[in-house]
Amino acid sequence: MPFADRQQAATAVSAAATAATAASLDTLLTPAAVVDLDVMEANLERMASYARTHALALRPHTKTHKSPMLAAEQMRRGASGLTVAQLHEARLMSAASDDILLAHPPVGAPKLTRLLALPAGTRITVALDSRAALEPLARAANAAAREVGVLVELDLGMGRVGIADAADAADLCRLCTQLEGVRWRGIMFYPGHIRAHVDEQDEALEQLDARVRHVLDVLDGANLQPAVVSAGSTPAAFASHRIHGLTEIRPGTYIFNDRTTAAIGACTWSDCAYSVLATVISTAVSGQAVVDAGSKALFREELRGSSWAGFGALLDRPDITVKGMSEEHGLLDLADTDWRPKVGDRVRIVPNHVCVSVNLHEKVWGVRGERIERSWPVAARGWE
Amino acid sequence: MPFADRQQAATAVSAAATAATAASLDTLLTPAAVVDLDVMEANLERMASYARTHALALRPHTKTHKSPMLAAEQMRRGASGLTVAQLHEARLMSAASDDILLAHPPVGAPKLTRLLALPAGTRITVALDSRAALEPLARAANAAAREVGVLVELDLGMGRVGIADAADAADLCRLCTQLEGVRWRGIMFYPGHIRAHVDEQDEALEQLDARVRHVLDVLDGANLQPAVVSAGSTPAAFASHRIHGLTEIRPGTYIFNDRTTAAIGACTWSDCAYSVLATVISTAVSGQAVVDAGSKALFREELRGSSWAGFGALLDRPDITVKGMSEEHGLLDLADTDWRPKVGDRVRIVPNHVCVSVNLHEKVWGVRGERIERSWPVAARGWE
Numbered sequence: 153m154p155f156a157d158r159q160q161a162a163t164a165v166s167a168a169a170t171a172a173t174a175a176s177l178d179t180l181l182t183p184a185a186v187v188d189l190d191v192m193e194a195n196l197e198r199m200a201s202y203a204r205t206h207a208l209a210l211r212p213h214t215k216t217h218k219s220p221m222l223a224a225e226q227m228r229r230g231a232s233g234l235t236v237a238q239l240h241e242a243r244l245m246s247a248a249s250d251d252i253l254l255a256h257p258p259v260g261a262p263k264l265t266r267l268l269a270l271p272a273g274t275r276i277t278v279a280l281d282s283r284a285a286l287e288p289l290a291r292a293a294n295a296a297a298r299e300v301g302v303l304v305e306l307d308l309g310m311g312r313v314g315i316a317d318a319a320d321a322a323d324l325c326r327l328c329t330q331l332e333g334v335r336w337r338g339i340m341f342y343p344g345h346i347r348a349h350v351d352e353q354d355e356a357l358e359q360l361d362a363r364v365r366h367v368l369d370v371l372d373g374a375n376l377q378p379a380v381v382s383a384g385s386t387p388a389a390f391a392s393h394r395i396h397g398l399t400e401i402r403p404g405t406y407i408f409n410d411r412t413t414a415a416i417g418a419c420t421w422s423d424c425a426y427s428v429l430a431t432v433i434s435t436a437v438s439g440q441a442v443v444d445a446g447s448k449a450l451f452r453e454e455l456r457g458s459s460w461a462g463f464g465a466l467l468d469r470p471d472i473t474v475k476g477m478s479e480e481h482g483l484l485d486l487a488d489t490d491w492r493p494k495v496g497d498r499v500r501i502v503p504n505h506v507c508v509s510v511n512l513h514e515k516v517w518g519v520r521g522e523r524i525e526r527s528w529p530v531a532a533r534g535w536e
Numbered sequence: 537m538p539f540a541d542r543q544q545a546a547t548a549v550s551a552a553a554t555a556a557t558a559a560s561l562d563t564l565l566t567p568a569a570v571v572d573l574d575v576m577e578a579n580l581e582r583m584a585s586y587a588r589t590h591a592l593a594l595r596p597h598t599k600t601h602k603s604p605m606l607a608a609e610q611m612r613r614g615a616s617g618l619t620v621a622q623l624h625e626a627r628l629m630s631a632a633s634d635d636i637l638l639a640h641p642p643v644g645a646p647k648l649t650r651l652l653a654l655p656a657g658t659r660i661t662v663a664l665d666s667r668a669a670l671e672p673l674a675r676a677a678n679a680a681a682r683e684v685g686v687l688v689e690l691d692l693g694m695g696r697v698g699i700a701d702a703a704d705a706a707d708l709c710r711l712c713t714q715l716e717g718v719r720w721r722g723i724m725f726y727p728g729h730i731r732a733h734v735d736e737q738d739e740a741l742e743q744l745d746a747r748v749r750h751v752l753d754v755l756d757g758a759n760l761q762p763a764v765v766s767a768g769s770t771p772a773a774f775a776s777h778r779i780h781g782l783t784e785i786r787p788g789t790y791i792f793n794d795r796t797t798a799a800i801g802a803c804t805w806s807d808c809a810y811s812v813l814a815t816v817i818s819t820a821v822s823g824q825a826v827v828d829a830g831s832k833a834l835f836r837e838e839l840r841g842s843s844w845a846g847f848g849a850l851l852d853r854p855d856i857t858v859k860g861m862s863e864e865h866g867l868l869d870l871a872d873t874d875w876r877p878k879v880g881d882r883v884r885i886v887p888n889h890v891c892v893s894v895n896l897h898e899k900v901w902g903v904r905g906e907r908i909e910r911s912w913p914v915a916a917r918g919w920e
Contacts, residue, residue, distance in 0.1 A: 182646070215864070257817045436699050478696065480622065534898040
C-alpha cells in the first residue's frame with residue numbers, strides 16, 4: 153500500500169492499542185517502564201531541529217524504542233527514514249516508513265529470505281563489510297527481482313565491525329556497483345568509540361573528521377561518489393556538523409536519553425524521559441532500600457566514559473544510585489543520604505542504558521506529570 | 537479445576553504451542569535460544585534425585601525458564617511446588633502446580649489485588665521481611681476471605697533482603713501467627729552469597745549452618761516451630777544436606793546451568809543445556825570475529841566468584857570467549873587461537889547467566905543433537 157496509507161494504518165493501530173486512561177502512576181503494577189511525553193517530545197524536536205539546521209538527513213535508530221508508533225512520531229518530525237538492527241524490527245517499522253536501513257549484515261539464508269520478504273514498497277538498504285556478506289545478498293536479491301541498497305561499513309575507531317583500510321573499502325564499494333541485485337548507496341560508520349564527555353570530544357572528533365576526509369578522498373580517487381555518508385550515535389550527535397561530508401545521522405537513544413547520555417553531558421538530567429517505576433519492598437538491611445526493579449527491569453550495564461557509579465539513579469534524586477542488583481531486586485544506596493524510604497514507597501529509576509532496559513518491558517506507559525496518558529507495546533522486543 | 541486436570545490442560549496447551557518440526561538448526565534465524573533436551577532432562581533428574589535422597593522438598597524457581605511446560609516437567613519429576621518471583625509468573629505457573637511460593641514481598645495494592653486473584657485452588661505462600669509488608673497483606677487476604685501462607689525471610693549473609701537478627705525474625709513470625717488472613721509457614725533465606733567454587737565453600741557452609749541452627753534455636757525458644765525452612769540456589773544446592781534443619785530447596789538455574797555454574801564447579805561444561813545460536817557477521821577487525829548475538833541476546837553480566845573472563849563462551853570451544861558486546865554484536869576473542877571462523881559460520885554461545893538470557897527471547901528451541909524437536913514460548917517473560 154502507498155506510504156501515506158501505511159502511515160495512517162500504523163496510526164490507527166497504535167490508537168487502538170493505546171486507549172487513553174486517566175489513571176495515575178499509583179495504579180501501576182511495578183516495575184513499569186514510564187516515559188514523560190513532554191520530555192520525549194522536546195528530545196525529538198531538538199534532534200530534528202539540529203538535523204534541519206545542518207541539512208543532515210535524520211534516520212533514527214529504532215532499536216531504542218522498538219515501537220512503530222514512536223517511529224511514526226519521528227517520521228512526522230521530518231526523519232528521512234528509519235534505522236533498524238534486526239529483521240523483525242524492519243518488518244514492524246515498515247508500517248511507519250518506506251525507507252529502512254538495516255544497520256547489520258543479513259548473513260545466511262534465513263535472514264536473506266526475511267529481508268526479501270519485506271513489503272514490496274519498502275526501500276531497503278543494508279550495511280555490510282565483506283564480500284562474503286555482499287555476494288549472497290546480491291544473488292538472493294537478483295533471484296527475487298528486488299534491488300537492495302548497500303552501505304559499505306567502515307571502522308573509524310570503534311573496532312567492532314567495518315573495514316579500516318580506505319582502499320579495501322573502495323574495492324568493496326566498487327564490487328557493489330558491479331553486481332546485479334544490489335545498488336551501492338554509500339558508506340556508513342558508527343562512532344561509538346566517542347563516549348567521553350562532550351566537552352572532551354574535540355580530539356576524537358578531529359581524528360574522526362580526518363579519517364572521513366581520507367576515506368572520501370580515496371573513494372573520489374577511485375571515481376566512487378557516495379550518495380550517503382552515514383554516521384551518528386547520540387553521544388556525539390550534536391557534533392555531527394563538525395565531520396566533513398556527512399549526509400546522514402542515525403542516533404537512537406536521544407528520544408529518551410539515559411544516565412549515560414547525561415553523564416557525558418550530551419543531555420541534561422531533566423532531558424531523561426524514561427524511567428522505571430519501582431516499589432520499595434524491603435529496608436531490612438541497613439544502609440540500603442531494596443526495590444522490585446532489578447536486572448530484569450533495568451538491565452545491568454556499568455557506565456562507560458564516566459566516573460558515575462551504580463546501575464541507575466532516581467529521577468528526582470539523582471544522587472541516590474542503584475548500587476547493586478539481582479534479577480528482581482535493585483539496591484538503592486543510602487550510605488550518603490538522610491533520606492529513608494519506607495516499604496511501599498515508589499521511586500522512578502533512570503537506567504544507565506535505556507535501549508536495553510526498554511527491551512525488557514512488554515509495554516511503556518506515557519505520562520504527563522503523574523497522569524497516564526497512553527501506553528504502547530514494545531512491539532519489536534525480542535526475536536522472531 | 538482440580539490439579540490433575542490443570543496439569544493435563546497445561547500439557548495440552550504446550551503440545552499445541554510446540555508442534556514438532558524435523559528441521560535442523562541451520563534453518564533458524566539467529567540469534568536463537570537453544571536447549572539440548574538430553575542435557576536438560578539429565579539436569580532435572582540429577583536435582584530431583586538429590587532432593588529425594590536427602591528428603592528435601594524441591595520447589596524449583598521458575599524464573600530461569602519462565603515456561604509452564606518446563607515447570608510441569610519439574611512437577612512430574614517430584615517437585616513439591618514451584619517458586620516464582622513475580623505475580624505474572626505466579627498466574628502462569630498455576631497451570632503447572634497448585635502450590636506456589638512468591639519469593640518476593642507483594643507490596644502495594646496493585647500487587648495484592650493480583651495475588652488474591654490467583655486461581656482459587658492455588659495454595660499461595662509469600663516471603664516477606666517486614667511488618668509493613670505483612671499487615672496490608674493480612675488485611676487484603678482477610679477481606680478476600682483467602683488464606684495466604686507466609687515465610688519470614690532472613691538475611692544469613694547475602695545482605696540483600698531479610699531480617700538478620702533472629703529475635704526480630706521471631707517477632708515477625710509471631711505476628712504472622714496472630715493475624716487473620718495469613719498463616720505462618722516458616723522461614724526462608726537465599727544463600728546467594730555462596731558463590732565460591734564448590735571445593736571452597738566449606739567455610740561459608742559451616743557459617744550458614746551455624747546461623748540456621750541459631751535461628752531455629754531462637755524460634756524454638758519462642759515456641760515457634762517452622763513447618764518450612766526453605767533455602768537453595770544452584771551454586772550450593774548439592775550441599776543443602778549439610779545445613780541443619782532445611783526442609784526445602786529452591787534452585788532455578790540447574791535446569792539449564794550456565795557458564796557461572798560451570799566456573800564454580802557446580803556442574804560440568806557438558807551439563808550446560810542452554811546456548812544462543814549465533815551467526816558470524818564480520819571478521820573485518822583483526823583478532824576477533826563478530827556474531828549477531830550481543831547484550832540483547834546473551835545479556836551483559838560479568839562472572840562473579842571466578843576468574844573466567846568474558847560474557848560467554850562457545851559451547852564446543854569453551855576457550856573462545858565473548859570479550860565484548862554491544863546490543864546486537866558479540867565479539868569473539870581470537871587472540872589466543874588459530875581458529876578462524878568465516879562470515880556465515882554458526883556458533884553456540886553459553887552465556888554467563890542463563891536466567892537473564894532466556895528472558896530476552898520469545899521462544900526456546902529444544903534440540904537433540906542438531907535436530908529440532910520442539911519449541912516453547914518463554915511465556916512469563918517480561919512484565920504484565
